[in-house]
Amino acid sequence: MSHRRLLLATVMSTALLCANAASGALAQTPLLGFTPADAEAQRGLEARFDAGLSADAQRGWMKDMASKANQVGSPHDKQNADWMLAQFTAWGWDAKIETFYILYPTPIAEKLELLGDHPYLAKLHEPPIPGDATSAQTENVLPPYLAYQGDGDVTAPAVYANYGMPDDYKALERAGVDVKGKIVITRYGGGWRGLKPQLAQEHGAVGCLIYSDPGDDGYGPADPYPKGGTRPPDGVQRGSVQKMTIYPGDPLTPGIGATKDAKRLTRETAPTILKIPALPISYADVQPLLAAMSGPVAPKAFRGQLPITYHLGPSTAPVHLLVKSDWGLKPIYDVIAVMKGSEFPDQWVVRGNHHDGWVFGAWDPLAGNVALLNEAQSIGALAKSGWKPKRTLVYASWDAEEPGLIGSTEWAEEHAAELQKKAVVYVNSDTNGKGFLNVEGSHDLQRFANQVAVDVPDPETKSSVGARLRAHIQVQALSDTHLEKNAKAAASGADLLIGALGSGSDYSTFLQHLGVASIDLGYSGEDEQGGIYHSAYDTFEHYSRFGDPTFDYGVALSKTAGRMVLREADADILPLQFGGFADTVGGYLEELKKLNAEMKTKSEAQDKLLAESAFGLVSNPAEPTLPPPADGPVPMLDFAPLDTALVKLKASAAAYDGTLAKAGAVAPERAARINALLRDIDQTLLDPEGLPGRPWFKNLAYAPGVLTGYGAKTLPGVREAIEGRRWAEAQAYVGRTAAVLNAYAARVDAACALLKGLG
Amino acid sequence: MSHRRLLLATVMSTALLCANAASGALAQTPLLGFTPADAEAQRGLEARFDAGLSADAQRGWMKDMASKANQVGSPHDKQNADWMLAQFTAWGWDAKIETFYILYPTPIAEKLELLGDHPYLAKLHEPPIPGDATSAQTENVLPPYLAYQGDGDVTAPAVYANYGMPDDYKALERAGVDVKGKIVITRYGGGWRGLKPQLAQEHGAVGCLIYSDPGDDGYGPADPYPKGGTRPPDGVQRGSVQKMTIYPGDPLTPGIGATKDAKRLTRETAPTILKIPALPISYADVQPLLAAMSGPVAPKAFRGQLPITYHLGPSTAPVHLLVKSDWGLKPIYDVIAVMKGSEFPDQWVVRGNHHDGWVFGAWDPLAGNVALLNEAQSIGALAKSGWKPKRTLVYASWDAEEPGLIGSTEWAEEHAAELQKKAVVYVNSDTNGKGFLNVEGSHDLQRFANQVAVDVPDPETKSSVGARLRAHIQVQALSDTHLEKNAKAAASGADLLIGALGSGSDYSTFLQHLGVASIDLGYSGEDEQGGIYHSAYDTFEHYSRFGDPTFDYGVALSKTAGRMVLREADADILPLQFGGFADTVGGYLEELKKLNAEMKTKSEAQDKLLAESAFGLVSNPAEPTLPPPADGPVPMLDFAPLDTALVKLKASAAAYDGTLAKAGAVAPERAARINALLRDIDQTLLDPEGLPGRPWFKNLAYAPGVLTGYGAKTLPGVREAIEGRRWAEAQAYVGRTAAVLNAYAARVDAACALLKGLG
DSSP: OOOOOOTTTOOOOOGGGSTTTTTOOOOOOOOTTSOHHHHHHHHHHHHHHHHTOOHHHHHHHHHHHTSSOOSTTOHHHHHHHHHHHHHHHHTTOEEEEEEEEEEOOEEEEEEEEEOSSSOEEOOOOOOOOTTOTGGGOOTTOOOSOEETOOOEEEEEOEEEOTTOOHHHHHHHHHTTOOOTTSEEEEESOSSOTTHHHHHHHHTTOSEEEEEOOHHHHSTTTSOBTTTSSBOOTTOOOOEEOSOTTTOOSOTTOTTSOOOTTOOOOOTTTOTTSOSSOEEEEOHHHHHHHHHTBOSSBOOGGGOOSSSSOOBOOOBSSOEEEEEEEEOOEEEEEEEEEEEOOSSEEEEEEEEEEEOOOSSSOIIIIIIHHHHHHHHHHHHHHHHHTTOOOSEEEEEEEESOOTTTSHHHHHHHHHTHHHHHHHEEEEEEOOOOOSEEEEEEEOGGGHHHHHHHHTTSBOSSSSSBHHHHHHHHHHHHHHHOGGGHHHHHHHHHTSOOOOBOOOSSSTHHIIIIISOOOEEEEEEEESSOOGGGTTSTTOSHHHHHHHTOTTOHHHHHHHHHHHHHHHHHHHOSSOOOOSHHHHHHHHHHHHHHHHHHHHHHHHHHHHHHHHHTTHHHHHSOTTSOOOOOOOOOOOOOOOOHHHHHHHHHHHHHHHHHHHHHHHOOOOOHHHHHHHHHHHTTGGGGGBOTTOBTTBTTOOBSSEEEOTTTTTSEEESHHHHHHHHTTOHHHHHHHHHHHHHHHHHHHHHHHHHHHHHTTOO | OOOOOOTTTOOOOOSTTSTTTTTOOOOOOOOTTSOHHHHHHHHHHHHHHHHTOOHHHHHHHHHHHTSSOOSTTOHHHHHHHHHHHHHHHHTTOEEEEEEEEEEOOEEEEEEEEEOSSSOEEOOOOOOOOTTOTGGGOOTTOOOSOEETOOOEEEEEOEEEOTTOOHHHHHHHHHTTOOOTTSEEEEESOSSOTTHHHHHHHHTTOSEEEEEOOHHHHSTTTSOBTTTSSBOOTTOOOOEEOSOTTTOOSOTTOTTSOOOTTOOOOOTTTOTTSOSSOEEEEOHHHHHHHHHTBOSSBOOGGGOOSSSSOOBOOOBSSOEEEEEEEEOOEEEEEEEEEEEOOSSEEEEEEEEEEEOOOSSSOIIIIIIHHHHHHHHHHHHHHHHHTTOOOSEEEEEEEESOOTTTSHHHHHHHHHTHHHHHHHEEEEEEOOOOOSEEEEEEEOGGGHHHHHHHHTTSBOSSSSSBHHHHHHHHHHHHHHHOGGGHHHHHHHHHTSOOOOBOOOSSSTHHIIIIISOOOEEEEEEEESSOOGGGTTSTTOSHHHIIIIIOTTOHHHHHHHHHHHHHHHHHHHOSSOOOOSHHHHHHHHHHHHHHHHHHHHHHHHHHHHHHHHHTTHHHHHSBTTBOOOOOOOOOOOOOOOOHHHHHHHHHHHHHHHHHHHHHHHOOOOOHHHHHHHHHHHTTGGGGGBOTTOBTTBTTOOBSSEEEOTTTTTSEEESHHHHHHHHTTOHHHHHHHHHHHHHHHHHHHHHHHHHHHHHTTOO
16 A cells, blocks of 8 residues: 655654755765774775666566556466566575465445436546556456455435544534435545545445545646646545454454465455445546535635535435456465575565556556665675675565555564564565655664664755755754754754654564564655556556656665664674663653643533533524533543653663764674674564454554554553543553563663673 | 634633633622722622613614715715714714714725736626625615725726735745736735735836635635625625825824814825726625636735636736726714713713725724614613712714725824823724634733723623633634634633734724723624625625624623723723733733844845855756845844843833732822822833834834734834844834833832832
């Protein structure tokens, strides 16, 4: 599906570049985990690595791989896997294809029509775009669909539910608009796609549509394709709507690899498959439906940029929706290439990007995938010239990410025990564009990411991508006070803050199920993808005009991810730093306290007004609104266990980081013992029982939100319980979360003692 | 022109009602300035006053007055004045018409066309609306125009400048879009209309258009007229664009009444008339022009709800704009009705609303004007029954408010000396609708306004308008944290906070030029005026469907304003309270300090980034943006004089308010001496030199902003100097403003001493 990063969500770089931001000089800062001499050698290696990269190669590979429809189950998807296998092998990697068999529904029949006096039959089709030959192809191109919707043939009035998020349903309820038995029209944005039909279903709807509003990614932000790069009137965003917040991967094989003979659930018993039919539609197709709505005028936050008055509904005429799918198992092809480590073969540096698209997939995922291939090619050349990585490199090109992170999840579930024993890091990318570096990840890798960023030259300026990002964050904060915290860090010269990982790409299983420290990265901000995301217009032609025309940012991605891989592979001491993690957790804890306090204040204010019948008093008799339900009392949680854990964590982190900074060369035997402690330190953040209602998610520091989908929830056991007003659960998870933080700190202490020469 | 109040800009009511908000009981609180016995008598009088009001009468009067075009200079405007004169006289008032002669340009020729390969000729015409007979009239209906634009015949490329406010020009400059020699297209909103062509002219534009975006007041907020009440595609907002922030009123006679023989400036020398041609246009007419724009995509804040990509320009083809006006003098007719006070004939309670519209003027101004007439009728009946006001009542129906507050300003300038000697208060209204009470005004009247609000029954609920507003403020604050301060006051049971007066209706001259304590009020929030404001669709038919169909809120306005008038007329001690004013000034001072500090922080951050060339570093080479100009150093002002004045003011206010609360009946002779001090206390806030660059505005507490137009600037001498980075001026006005606050406090002290029986 690709994680569509917000430009400003995450940020990184290091301090020393700040002063010479304009000079463009690249920094020669120390490298975490390397002695100065080793660092110099490593930078020499990286220079040779860079020399092996090629924008032209990336362009050529994308052109080929995106030349035909390559979604799961398509012939070209398999051809791409086979071709990559041959490439990896030619480059000297030990490569193979691992095949899994997954439930993957594809559309057989689709129909959407407005009945009544002014009928309208939806096109549900993306016509060719002049000048884009790829978009004119029809072979193996499926019509727009939502994977893992429920199929059905329903006729009912429609209502309009904005982004289809929980607050939107509250607004509908207060406006007196009933969703039960209706077809709910939602628009993309405001939260993860899959929540829209899921919440519609939970509210009693019989069907769901998701359309792309032109104000969000059509003619609003820029001219539509082909004049500009945004979504044309008939463009549709496909996507998965399986309930990935319970577990991602094959719906029939939670927790285990979807091998040929795996024990499977049925479609009916799989909890991540929806029960109602749903379709994604274009803004050309939705306009007649929205124009046929009666009922109250939609609140301002519900309105897009169609030239109509948005009403909540119901529609004046019924809507007929039909979706029928082929629910067979399909094979998927993960390409796995291994280069064995010369010193620590049982420590794995895993690097991945997926290769399946929704149609042609130029932006998503091939822009990232060709950068990964280019890294593997250059590393292969280094290996042929005699260099070997100390640790084992595992390069993976996943299949079936789009329907639900399936290729990576099935592989990781299949190899779970081995990964938990061997993996030291997972480095992910997905779509790529041009502009500014985005990084999200485990915060013990924040310093590491900052150090990499200042060593990668920016293609457009003579500066580093880290220095450019540092400037960008500060310039943005001048007009957006929300960015103040990041900008303060940037201006101070401290590490730029990286964002937490939620979901939306292949890191999810590594980080949240297995506890492997993970990083996700890419470039964006000066490109124009938004509008054609997951449509038939995500083509090589489009990418070459509106993505990264020179492919220089493809090369920058290779340089950035490649450095991460090479440094993780060769570091004497694994390149973790704990102060950044401790500070970040401290920030999360402050947020939780504030959330608790603000909910108390607001709920008390609201319940007082309810008791005074104030809502009835202010309701307009001509357009009545109903009072909200009472919130009930909000207790103040006892945060002491987390406060105590945080104090400990900060002290442990400061001791380790300080000791490491003063440590010279560490004897190999001692370094090995330290690395044994650091390798799986993020697994201390796992709770075997996992999160409430979704035990697959075991990480108590990071999770995708149950009600955000892609968006991260940090300290999720506590945070989501507070948000959901489940106070006993919140209090219980204060304790559980404190326990994993204590375990983490104890591990830091143990590593620190070894680093000091003790033990 | 009418002041279009924001529902939430201002708020009021009193404490005691909070507890029984739902019970609907009206409070029997003490009345400021009355002994308990007198208060009871006063409420009896008010009950009789209420009984004399009639929704049917208001409806009938509006229907007649809005039956034909009634803009300045039209026959029906004069007929309305004559008819009102007869009514006042029949009701027992001593009434007359005062005539002034003002420069009032009306359009002779208008043309707007897009040239080039895809030409478009703008309609510049509002066709009839089915079902609205009034809108089909053509007699004396002028085409849409902007009064006091500069006339001209220009052909030039167009650029799009969003709301045409200072920040919009900064954005254009940074995007590299040159305004010089262009026709600037702006949209309504974001600041006062008149600033748009004025700033365009100052930036070197040769012409200016102002259109109404459908997202702002067309199909965005509700269905267009006639299905709903918002602006249809061809609707146009007329309005004045004279530079009222320098001085309002007749452009040729600043500071003096525009009598027949007054000494006049010429059109060329009048500083408030623009030099470039300008027209207001519809969203139907602007769409072809905006669609013809090239250049960078407009930033998000510039985009409306037209189904196009908004670009900054220039246009791909030139635009031709022609405006030619008749610049003759026209007579205007203020209707002035006096009822002499029985005890204090030389103390005047002035009440006003204008009667001229832009076309038919049902909402604006007649909804308010018929409420005023109804008050006068009922007071006349009271007088006939034997009651007489203690103080003199002056009821005024102003002409020529729309082109620039001209009727009120000329009258007030002509009678300036007498008003400064006699006026105790000015109570204004303008357009009216239904929903919630809005009050803005002098803060020494905040308690008074609160007391009135809890005694007026709300037509839709069984509560008071004050209690309903108190609930409304709190409910709104649940979803809008900006309203927290008001909501806190509301929840605590304290006086609801009233907003400060900027400009946009006839109080301006009284408050800001003469220093007469003023109040402006009306009802809104459940009506649908926005879209047809100042258009040919502001008709009786429209008002009867979308305004106040029962005219019950017209009666509520009469009850509210009438109570204000009657209480001011009969109070033993003039009903001022000073704690609210002191607290409000304290809040303003905090804002100024914060503004100063935030500007310093932001300017330093920006100038540091400029020095580091950070803006160049983040600029996208494909769409370069230029760095902002350097702000330069921001000194921290010495606020000590204001701090000291505030301490004094708070102490004086507390002493007076406390003394008044404990005071019983005050002997008439002593009350007269106290009232002599209180009557003109707001005049102590005047500085004879006035505000920098606009000496007509003499009030150092309240002014319309030079760069907001309608929006109030409080402590304006200091605030606008800070905003404009004129640091020496800001420091000087700290001193001047402290001086007027000290004079105010000294007057409070003197009144307090008398109240205590001293002196």
